[in-house]
Amino acid sequence: MNIALIAHDSKKELMVQFCIAYCGILSKHTLCATGTTGKMVAEATGLKIQRYLSGSQGGGEQISARISCNEIDILLFFRDPISAKPSEPNDSDLLRLCDVHNIPIATNIATAEALIHALERGDLDWREIVNPS
Numbered sequence: 001m002n003i004a005l006i007a008h009d010s011k012k013e014l015m016v017q018f019c020i021a022y023c024g025i026l027s028k029h030t031l032c033a034t035g036t037t038g039k040m041v042a043e044a045t046g047l048k049i050q051r052y053l054s055g056s057q058g059g060g061e062q063i064s065a066r067i068s069c070n071e072i073d074i075l076l077f078f079r080d081p082i083s084a085k086p087s088e089p090n091d092s093d094l095l096r097l098c099d100v101h102n103i104p105i106a107t108n109i110a111t112a113e114a115l116i117h118a119l120e121r122g123d124l125d126w127r128e129i130v131n132p133s
Contacts, residue, residue: 001073001119004063005033005041006055006094009085011078012037016044018076018109022116023047029119032066034059060094067097074119075105076112 003026007015019026019041026047033041035054042049053059066072075098079091091107098105104124106112118124 001124002030002032002066002071003074003076004066004072005031005037005049005076006060006063007034007037007078008055008080010080010083012040014109015076015078016040018078018112019045019047025116025120032063032072034063064094064097067094067101067103070101072103074115074124075103076115077105077107078109078112079107 005015005019015037023045026045030050031041031047032038032050032052035051035057037055038049038051041047042051052062063072063075067075075094077091077094081091095105095107097103104115106115115124
């Protein structure tokens with residue numbers, strides 16, 4: 001599966017810790033991330049991550065484009081709903097795109113853990129149900 005990682009500045013360390021904890025599961029999938037988040041996660045875990053621009057330079061929009069083209073299966077977007085900066089990826093646009101394209105999204109660690117365990121069990125093969133061959 002193709003998994004995208006985005007984290008607001010105040011949640012980047014949480015994303016790193018999450019990826020360290022679930023490195024074994026994440027290593028079996030294709031990962032991409034906005035620039036700084038991807039750099040921090042790759043350095044801490046050794047995971048191979050396709051990095052886009054930083055969020056302030058359009059990385060969120062690059063991931064949005066991949067979502068629009070059905071190239072992302074899961075989005076882990078650790079966001080700060082209280083003190084997000086104007087330069088950080090637009091929450092509502094990403095959430096809307098995920099809803100339009102039926103992409104599971106985790107916006108906090110609790111949901112991310114539920115998704116990662118479902119992924120490990122093989123419960124997220126929803127495209128097979130929606131688009132059977």
